[in-house]
Amino acid sequence: xxxxxxxxxxxxxxxxxxxxxxxxxxxxxxxxxxxxxxxxxxxxxxxxxxxxxxxxxxxxxxxxxxxxxxxxxxxxxxxxxxxxxxxxxxxxxxxxxxxxxxxxxxxxxxxxxxxxxxxxxxxxxxxxxxxxxxxxxxxxxxxxxxxxxxxxxxxxxxxxxxxxxxxxxxxxxxxxxxxxxxxxxxxxxxxxxxxxxxxxxxxxxxxxxxxxxxxxxxxxxxxxxxxxxxxxxxxxxxxxxxxxxxxxxxxxxxxxxxxxxxxxxxxxxxxxxxxxxxxxxxxxxxxxxxxxxxxxxxxxxxxxxxxxxxxxxxxxxxxxxxxxxxxxxxxxxxxx
Ligand code: NAD
Numbered sequence: 001x002x003x004x005x006x007x008x009x010x011x012x013x014x015x016x017x018x019x020x021x022x023x024x025x026x027x028x029x030x031x032x033x034x035x036x037x038x039x040x041x042x043x044x045x046x047x048x049x050x051x052x053x054x055x056x057x058x059x060x061x062x063x064x065x066x067x068x069x070x071x072x073x074x075x076x077x078x079x080x081x082x083x084x085x086x087x088x089x090x091x092x093x094x095x096x097x098x099x100x101x102x103x104x105x106x107x108x109x110x111x112x113x114x115x116x117x118x119x120x121x122x123x124x125x126x127x128x129x130x131x132x133x134x135x136x137x138x139x140x141x142x143x144x145x146x147x148x149x150x151x152x153x154x155x156x157x158x159x160x161x162x163x164x165x166x167x168x169x170x171x172x173x174x175x176x177x178x179x180x181x182x183x184x185x186x187x188x189x190x191x192x193x194x195x196x197x198x199x200x201x202x203x204x205x206x207x208x209x210x211x212x213x214x215x216x217x218x219x220x221x222x223x224x225x226x227x228x229x230x231x232x233x234x235x236x237x238x239x240x241x242x243x244x245x246x247x248x249x250x251x252x253x254x255x256x257x258x259x260x261x262x263x264x265x266x267x268x269x270x271x272x273x274x275x276x277x278x279x280x281x282x283x284x285x286x287x288x289x290x291x292x293x294x295x296x297x298x299x300x301x302x303x304x305x306x307x308x309x310x311x312x313x314x315x316x317x318x319x320x321x322x323x324x325x326x327x328x329x330x331x332x333x334x335x336x
Contacts, residue, residue, distance in 0.1 A: 001023060001024055001025065001045050001046065001314070001318050002025040002027060002043055002044045002045060002046075003024060003025065003026050003027065003044055003045070003046040003047065003048055003072070003314060004027045004029060004040055004041040004044040004046075004047045004048070005026055005027065005028050005029065005047070005048040006029055006031060006032065006033040006037070006040075006047060006048065006049050006050065006053050007029075007030070007031070007032050007033065007049065007050040007052065007053055007267070008028045008029060008030060009030070009267065011303060012028075012050075012074070012303075012307075013028050015303040015304060015306070015307035016048075016307045016310065016311065018304075018307065019304070019307035019308045019310070019311040020307075020311050021311065021315065023318070024311070024314060024315070024318075026048075027040075027044065032052060032053055032054070032263070033047070033049050033053035033054055033055070033059065034053075034054045034059065035054070035058055035059055035062060038059050038062045038063055038066075039062075039066070041063055041066060041068055042066055043066075043067075044066075044067075044068055045067065045068065045069050045070065045318075046068065046069065046070035046071070046072055046314055046317065047063060047068055047070070047071055047072070048071075048072045048073075048074060048310060048314070049071060049072070049073055049074070049080075050073070050074050050075060051075045051077060051080065051294065052080070052262065052263035052266070052267070053080060054080065055071060055080050055081040055082065055086075055093075056082050056085075057082045057085035060081075060082060060085050060086055060089055060091055061085070061089060063091065064089045064090070064091050068091065069090075069091060069092060069317075070091065070092045070093075070094065070313075070314065070317045070323060071086065071091060071092070071093045071094070072094045072310050072313045072314050072317075072323065073093070073094065073095040073096065073310075073327075074096060074306050074307075074310050075095060075096060075297075075306075076095060076096055076097055076098065076099070077095075077205055077206065077232075077233060078093065078095050078327050079205065079206040079207070079233060081093055081327070083327060083328065083329050083332060084329055087328060087329050092317060092321075092322065092323055092326060093323075093326065093327045093328070094310075094313035094314075094317070094323030094324065094325050094326055094327065095313075095325055095327050096305070096306050096309040096310060096313075096325065097309075097325050098153050098305075099297070099301075099302045099305035099306045099309065100297070100299060100301045100302035100305055101153035101154045101156070101157045102157055102299075102301070103296060103297050103298070103299040103301065103302040104154045104157075104203075104231055104296040104297055105154050105155075105157035105158040105160075105161055106157075106161070106299075107231060107257065107292070107295065107296035107297075107298075108154075108158050108201055108203070108229060108231045108257075108296065109158065109161050109162070111229055111231070111255035111257065111290055111292065112141075112199060112201075112227065112229060112255065113141075114255075114290055115227065115229075115253050115254075115255045115288070115290045116138040116139060116141070116227065116253070117136070117138040118135070118136040118138065120290055121135065121136065121287065122136055135287070139198075141162075141165040141166065141167055141199075142165060142166035142167070143166060143167075143168070144167055144168070144198040144199060145167065145168040145169075145170055145196055145197050145198050145199070146159075146162045146167040146168070146169055146170070146197060146198070146199045146200075146201065147170040147171070147172070147193040147194070147196065147197030147199070147200045147201070148162075148169070148170070148171050148172075148180075148185075148201050148203055149171075149172045149173075149190065149193065149200065149201070149202050149203065149204050149210075149213070150172075150173060150202065150203040150204025150205070150210075150232065151171045151172075151173045151176070151177045151180045151185070151203070152173070152177065152203070152204075154203045154231075155171070155173070155177070155180070155201075155203035155204075156177050156179045156180050158201060158203060159171070159179075159180045159183050159185055160183060163183045163184070167199075168184075169183060169184060169185035169186070170185065170186055170187075170188055170192075170193045170196060170197055171185045171186070171187050171188070171193070172187065172188060172189065172190045172193045173187065173204070190213070191218075191221050194218065194221040194222045194223070194226075195221055195222075195223060196223065197222075197223060197226065198223060198226065198227065199226070199227040199228075199229065200222065200226055200227070200228050200229065201229040201230075201231070202214075202228075202229065202230045202231070202232045202236050202237070203231065203232055204232055204236065205232065205233065206232065206233035206235050206236055210232075210236050211235050211236065212235065212236070212237070212238040212241075213236050213237070214228065214230075214236065214237040214238060214241065214242060215238040215241045216238070216241045216244065219241055219242075219244070219245045219250050219251070220250065222245075222250060222251070224249065224250060224252075225249065225250075225251075225252035226250070226251060226252055227252055227253045227254075227255070228242070228245075228251050228253070228254050228255070229254075229255040229256075230255070230256050230257065230258055231256075231257040231258060231296045232258065233258055234256075234258040234259040234260035234261070234262050235260040236258075237256075237260070238260075239259065239260055239261075239279050239280075239283065240279060242254060242283070243279065243282050243283065246286050246288065246289065252288065253288040253289070253290075254283075254286070254288065254289045254290075255289075255290045255291075256283075256289070256290075256291045256292070257291075257292045257293075257294055257295065257296045258294055259280060259283075259291070261277055261279070261280065262293070262294060264277065265277065265280065265293070266293040266294045267293065267294065309324070309325065312324050313325055
């Protein structure tokens, strides 16, 4: 069975190759999946895709027209797939529901710590012989209130880590998590969480309800000077509104691992090119903004688990016509 694997980097190939077994022919492509590149899947029964691949209706139609029957995502999030179109076309969609919530939660805490204690700035200063402390003032995490929006697998691990730092925990979720309640997390409405939290961490999926959750209207609800962290999906924050909030001080600091328009930027070395995204360029000018390029998932353990589950999904589909971890419209409706 031939599988075209889109958006691959050397590390993807290494881990997938190790997890792959007999009878699977993995055809790797560096190309991001789009209507222009979908033809690369010619002759494949399955394609394997990542977070910024385009799985909208026209792309799915093109793929099914070529005989593709399975989309195996190497991610937990599936906001880039038109599930209704996939179902109508009879193409199965699979994902990796959990690989390492620790990877993402630990990276979230790394951003919080670095941003708070200005490690990114201190690193450069010390290398240049500047040992002045002005501008590096942080705050104790102990006793501060951390509000976590989305207390699923990642949010729960983050809550445990934050609890270890002595933070008070507030949570907002459409389904409270008993594991978080056991840590002393109080569940409140979204607005109350925004009003009371010193640090707000966004760990929910991107859905119509969470798209631009941070916007011009919700910004004034946040505690003035809040530390805002997004390691979920870029579009949960309206970046233009965040810039306005940084300019007027509503947002005290901003940590991002994801960005709404990241598809044209992240995962590539663009250091020799002109940055054309003015919103992103503006974000980079703030001393109190720390951005990583969608790397929260990037640990050895997570890549091993992603590769194993992805291969497991494909093999199961080959044997039974159904992947191990299918995502369907029905599944989505039951979750919401
Ligand atoms: P999960 O499904 O275990 O948890 C998500 C939680 O969000 C659930 O408890 C759900 O009830 C809640 N939720 C859904 N809609 C909500 C809403 N409107 N308001 C509040 N809460 C809501 O998922 P997870 O494994 O914890 O991952 C969370 C998200 O993190 C993923 O959807 C993905 O977008 C993102 N993610 C990012 C990276 C990265 O590298 N930056 C890696 C993995 C996942």
